[in-house]
Amino acid sequence: MAASAECLTTTGRAPLSSGAALAYAPRMDHAPDDSALMLRYKDGDVAAFEVLYRRHTDPLYRYLLRLCRHRDTAEDIFQEVWSKIIKSRASYRPTAKFSTFLYRVAHNCFIDHTRRDKRHARNTEFKPDMHSDPGEQPEMATERSLARERLHVALTALPDEQRDAFLLREEAGLSVDQIAQVTGSNRETAKSRLRYAVNKLRAAIDEPTERT
Amino acid sequence: MSNERNDSDRLVSDAYHELADEKTPETLNREVLRLAAKEGRTRYSIARAWMRPAAWAATIGLSLVVVLELANMPESEMAPLPQSVPTGAAAAPEDSDRRRDSTDEDTMLESQAKEEQQDGLAKRSRPYSPEEQMAEKAMMLNDTPVVSRDAAEDDSVAAPSAETALKQSARAAPRAESFAVGITSLRVDEDYLCPAEARLSAEKWLQCIRELEASSARELVDREYEEFRKSFPEFEHPAADR
Numbered sequence: 518m519a520a521s522a523e524c525l526t527t528t529g530r531a532p533l534s535s536g537a538a539l540a541y542a543p544r545m546d547h548a549p550d551d552s553a554l555m556l557r558y559k560d561g562d563v564a565a566f567e568v569l570y571r572r573h574t575d576p577l578y579r580y581l582l583r584l585c586r587h588r589d590t591a592e593d594i595f596q597e598v599w600s601k602i603i604k605s606r607a608s609y610r611p612t613a614k615f616s617t618f619l620y621r622v623a624h625n626c627f628i629d630h631t632r633r634d635k636r637h638a639r640n641t642e643f644k645p646d647m648h649s650d651p652g653e654q655p656e657m658a659t660e661r662s663l664a665r666e667r668l669h670v671a672l673t674a675l676p677d678e679q680r681d682a683f684l685l686r687e688e689a690g691l692s693v694d695q696i697a698q699v700t701g702s703n704r705e706t707a708k709s710r711l712r713y714a715v716n717k718l719r720a721a722i723d724e725p726t727e728r729t
Numbered sequence: 730m731s732n733e734r735n736d737s738d739r740l741v742s743d744a745y746h747e748l749a750d751e752k753t754p755e756t757l758n759r760e761v762l763r764l765a766a767k768e769g770r771t772r773y774s775i776a777r778a779w780m781r782p783a784a785w786a787a788t789i790g791l792s793l794v795v796v797l798e799l800a801n802m803p804e805s806e807m808a809p810l811p812q813s814v815p816t817g818a819a820a821a822p823e824d825s826d827r828r829r830d831s832t833d834e835d836t837m838l839e840s841q842a843k844e845e846q847q848d849g850l851a852k853r854s855r856p857y858s859p860e861e862q863m864a865e866k867a868m869m870l871n872d873t874p875v876v877s878r879d880a881a882e883d884d885s886v887a888a889p890s891a892e893t894a895l896k897q898s899a900r901a902a903p904r905a906e907s908f909a910v911g912i913t914s915l916r917v918d919e920d921y922l923c924p925a926e927a928r929l930s931a932e933k934w935l936q937c938i939r940e941l942e943a944s945s946a947r948e949l950v951d952r953e954y955e956e957f958r959k960s961f962p963e964f965e966h967p968a969a970d971r
Contacts, residue, residue: 574758592754672745719741
């Protein structure tokens with residue numbers, strides 16, 4: 518999971534207003550957890566929401582981008598997800614991990630979008646930047662670039678459920694149980710989907726090596 | 730989750746993270762944060778912004794009202810309430826003793842006052858004795874000193890004081906003399922003139938009658954003689970005594 522302390526410093530100012538109630542914060546020497554930030558935002562602390570947003574924005578964006586395979590759609594769903602999070606703050610209860618709550622909302626938004634837009638399956642215009650390290654040797658750079666492209670293609674070719682499970686683990690850092698909770702499936706199903714996805718991607722990565 | 734991941738998983742994971750390094754566009758960030766700030770401030774921050782000054786204003790206003798009420802209150806209403814007597818163990822022993830003494834004194838004074846009041850009422854309700862009536866009437870007519878009512882109550886003292894008053898009134902004026910005769914007739918009816926022990930012996934009784942003659946109370950003397958003869962019909966008294 519990419520959510521980390523560096524997100525706290527991206528705003529360039531004190532991450533939390535000093536006057537805000539710190540009742541939910543477990544310890545002062547550590548960054549408050551996501552649920553505490555959400556509860557503080559529920560009480561009107563906008564700065565707390567900004568900290569929370571900076572923690573989760575990039576992983577969520579990548580999750581939606583690779584899940585939707587279309588940039589504009591991903592951005593629309595991204596905005597919709599955060600809008601729902603903002604509007605649901607009054608009823609928010611820290612009963613589960615915030616990332617589970619966030620990705621469950623994102624998953625549901627994606628499902629709603631695919632139901633509304635039947636063209637979703639053909640909408641695969643997203644291409645990642647295949648940049649290479651400037652100091653890298655040309656042959657190695659070419660091989661690495663090809664591997665990335667194969668991985669991208671393999672990831673795009675995965676069924677939505679398998680891709681969803683893989684992205685939830687890699688971007689959100691969720692466990693099998695949490696993936697099952699987000700996707701609304703049982704644990705074995707989630708584990709099976711994840712195993713299939715990993716095996717396919719591993720095969721795609723290893724393909725050139727096997728050829729040589 | 731860590732034991733679920735094997736080497737294959739780590740290889741795929743590393744390859745994926747090399748591939749995936751996209752960042753959220755800044756336009757999206759601004760849009761979401763603007764929405765969050767708008768929603769957050771509209772519902773809660775604005776409410777908090779006016780609630781705190783309103784609470785302060787209400788507190789100050791209430792304090793002023795209370796102060797003004799206390800300032801306008803008359804002093805009689807501000808007098809301290811009477812202290813209630815603490816009960817049982819709440820009161821100190823010395824205080825309770827002192828309080829007990831004071832209450833005993835109070836009850837004694839109260840009982841004395843009641844007794845005096847009852848005595849006064851009893852005296853007023855009791856009919857005056859003839860001596861008292863006589864003395865009072867004599868005083869009213871001749872401005873003579875009044876024999877006290879308490880002294881007149883005692884029977885042993887009553888007769889001489891009444892006689893004194895009678896003598897004084899007789900000497901004062903003719904009206905008083907005629908009034909004294911009326912009074913003495915009242916005393917004859919009640920056998921006041923000669924005492925009972927004098928009546929036991931004929932000689933003593935006669936001596937008493939002679940003394941009455943000396944005081945020129947003729948009617949009284951005649952009545953005493955009538956009584957004497959009834960009691961001692963066989964007694965031979967000198968001719969001078971009839």
